[in-house]
Amino acid sequence: MKLQQLKYIVEVLNHNLNVSATAESLYTSQPGISKQVRMLEDELGVQIFGRSGKHLTHVTSAGKDIINIAREILSKVEGIKAVANEHTLPDQGKLNIATTHTQARYALPEVIQGFMKKYPAVSLHMHQGTPQQISDAAARGDADFAIATEALHLYSDLVMLPCYHWNRSIVVAKTHPLAQKADNLSIADVAEFPLITYVFGFTGRSELDKAFNAQGLEPHIVFTATDADVIKTYVRLGLGVGVVASMAVDEITDKDLVCIDASHLFEASTTKIGFRKGTFLRGYMYDFIERFAPHLTKDRVEKACLLRNQDDVDAMFESIELPVR
Numbered sequence: 001m002k003l004q005q006l007k008y009i010v011e012v013l014n015h016n017l018n019v020s021a022t023a024e025s026l027y028t029s030q031p032g033i034s035k036q037v038r039m040l041e042d043e044l045g046v047q048i049f050g051r052s053g054k055h056l057t058h059v060t061s062a063g064k065d066i067i068n069i070a071r072e073i074l075s076k077v078e079g080i081k082a083v084a085n086e087h088t089l090p091d092q093g094k095l096n097i098a099t100t101h102t103q104a105r106y107a108l109p110e111v112i113q114g115f116m117k118k119y120p121a122v123s124l125h126m127h128q129g130t131p132q133q134i135s136d137a138a139a140r141g142d143a144d145f146a147i148a149t150e151a152l153h154l155y156s157d158l159v160m161l162p163c164y165h166w167n168r169s170i171v172v173a174k175t176h177p178l179a180q181k182a183d184n185l186s187i188a189d190v191a192e193f194p195l196i197t198y199v200f201g202f203t204g205r206s207e208l209d210k211a212f213n214a215q216g217l218e219p220h221i222v223f224t225a226t227d228a229d230v231i232k233t234y235v236r237l238g239l240g241v242g243v244v245a246s247m248a249v250d251e252i253t254d255k256d257l258v259c260i261d262a263s264h265l266f267e268a269s270t271t272k273i274g275f276r277k278g279t280f281l282r283g284y285m286y287d288f289i290e291r292f293a294p295h296l297t298k299d300r301v302e303k304a305c306l307l308r309n310q311d312d313v314d315a316m317f318e319s320i321e322l323p324v325r
Helices: 003-014 019-025 028-046 061-088 102-105 109-118 133-140 177-182 187-191 205-214 228-236 284-294 298-305 310-316
Strands: 049-052 057-060 091-101 122-128 145-148 158-166 168-173 195-198 220-225 241-245 257-261 269-276
Touching: 003 019, 003 028, 003 228, 003 257, 019 028, 057 061, 091 133, 102 109, 102 122, 102 145, 102 177, 102 228, 109 122, 109 284, 122 133, 133 269, 145 284, 158 298, 158 310, 168 177, 168 228, 177 187, 177 257, 187 241, 195 228, 195 298, 220 228, 228 241, 228 257, 269 284, 284 298, 298 310
Parallel strands: 091 122, 091 145, 195 220, 195 241
Antiparallel strands: 049 057, 145 269, 158 269, 168 241, 168 257
């Protein structure tokens, strides 16, 4: 059994059983990968992949368990390299972050600016996507950190640490009827108008749906987007009432709109940062986490990593007052 073989089976799964695409991504040949996978299966005495002719069709039951362990082994190998680099090149390396547009656009710029100034030799890469894409990137090891709010059940293989609470604002044109109800706005008032908000599964959208359901109302959503700037653009066009993260409202660029605090209408959402269990965190990684969420000190992060499950991690932070954005 070779590490190369373990890498091949993991990458084949990552590429949806497309051996050709796997070979291209690894800069090797398709026959070479197929041969090594067959050799590993022969050595183990089980099939990892089911086949139809020359095509892989599915991962077998045994294959799922083998690939999960292979991921852990490859992660440990990367951990060994990280330990060595931490001693020889403590301020050099790379950092991959997977997150949504809202976090990338509004929550992270100052954090990243300060981080890059302190660590100019660290190559930082940001990947934006859906909650599913973010969790997949973290699970594959393509992302060191996942920063997300929605669909936290997707991150069961990660240690997820709470960063901050945030809520929503209603944005409308100055001539809109709701602009006159800023002091006593209700869900019923909002329900009277077409809404423009986030795609379901993005940026706390579920809390909006819960608030309407609790009042026995159905939100009339006419347009959705993953980008708050896009939402505000269509509010300006008169398509409807915008519901966005409050952090996405800018006093200068959005001065043509009326922004109404809606924290009394919707439950606050919590953004979390996560990483794979058992990951060796470099010094600059701890620094990044604390820059993003100052209460997540190295000591607290290390203690959280020693806990058995996410429920214990959540309980650890119940007594800590998180910042609100």
